[in-house]
Amino acid sequence: MKRKILICEDEPAFLEGLKKEIAFLFDQEKQPCEFRCCESGEEFEEEIKSQTPDLMFMDICLGDRDGLQLVEEYRKQGGSKVPVVFVSSMEDRVLEGYEVNALAFLYKRNYKDRLEKTIQRFLRDYASPKRITIQGGGQVTVLDLREIYYLETDGRKTLVHTEKDSLLSDLSIGAFSAELPEKFFFEVYKAVFVNLEHVSRIGDDEVLLENGNRVPMSRRKRKLVVQAVMQYIGGR
Numbered sequence: 001m002k003r004k005i006l007i008c009e010d011e012p013a014f015l016e017g018l019k020k021e022i023a024f025l026f027d028q029e030k031q032p033c034e035f036r037c038c039e040s041g042e043e044f045e046e047e048i049k050s051q052t053p054d055l056m057f058m059d060i061c062l063g064d065r066d067g068l069q070l071v072e073e074y075r076k077q078g079g080s081k082v083p084v085v086f087v088s089s090m091e092d093r094v095l096e097g098y099e100v101n102a103l104a105f106l107y108k109r110n111y112k113d114r115l116e117k118t119i120q121r122f123l124r125d126y127a128s129p130k131r132i133t134i135q136g137g138g139q140v141t142v143l144d145l146r147e148i149y150y151l152e153t154d155g156r157k158t159l160v161h162t163e164k165d166s167l168l169s170d171l172s173i174g175a176f177s178a179e180l181p182e183k184f185f186f187e188v189y190k191a192v193f194v195n196l197e198h199v200s201r202i203g204d205d206e207v208l209l210e211n212g213n214r215v216p217m218s219r220r221k222r223k224l225v226v227q228a229v230m231q232y233i234g235g236r
Contacts, residue, residue, distance in 0.1 A: 003033040006053035010039045010063045025119045041065025055122055060088040071100045083126050087111050098233055101210055136168040149198045150215050153191035163211045186228040188217040196232040
């Protein structure tokens with residue numbers, strides 16, 4: 001299966017160079033890919049109507065539009081699961097990139113230094129997603145771990161929250177959390193675990209997730225939560 005790569009870049013020479021580098025790295029991993037390219041916000045909006053990419057590379061200064069705003073709008077319209085890599089000269093906006101859950105933020109002046117690592121992470125964590133089985137109420141549901149936003153105890157069972165739904169697992173919170181990779185999930189409150197990938201902001205006593213949910217956080221754990229999020233971002 002070919003991975004669909006969308007590149008949004010308004011500098012033709014840089015676009016061609018980036019495309020060649022990406023194609024070479026995917027070929028090294030024996031992963032076929034195909035490209036679609038756009039040079040403006042208008043082209044991007046038309047492109048995502050026709051198909052959903054597997055991976056997106058986005059410039060911030062994209063002709064008539066701001067790339068960060070385009071991705072933010074795309075997230076709200078249902079594109080929350082598409083990994084985005086920002087490739088930009090606007091280095092002062094790197095934190096804004098992670099606020100819209102970017103896979104990585106590469107600087108144009110030296111993007112090749114981290115491009116290979118970024119492609120490898122995409123293939124490891126997105127192209128071959130880890131799944132977990134939830135059994136409860138006589139039903140069995142299989143979820144990609146990235147679909148879980150947070151989980152909390154519900155008596156002797158576990159309530160698993162996704163972007164829009166909640167599922168009840170027959171497992172206790174201790175048994176359920178033991179199946180989760182520590183680098184993705186962190187206990188922010190007693191028996192409440194959040195998926196670090198979906199953290200949007202960290203307040204004084206709560207964590208805001210990218211779908212708008214507010215999860216209570218122990219004030220004593222705030223520093224540890226910040227460290228966990230930064231370590232997660234640093235490993236991207």
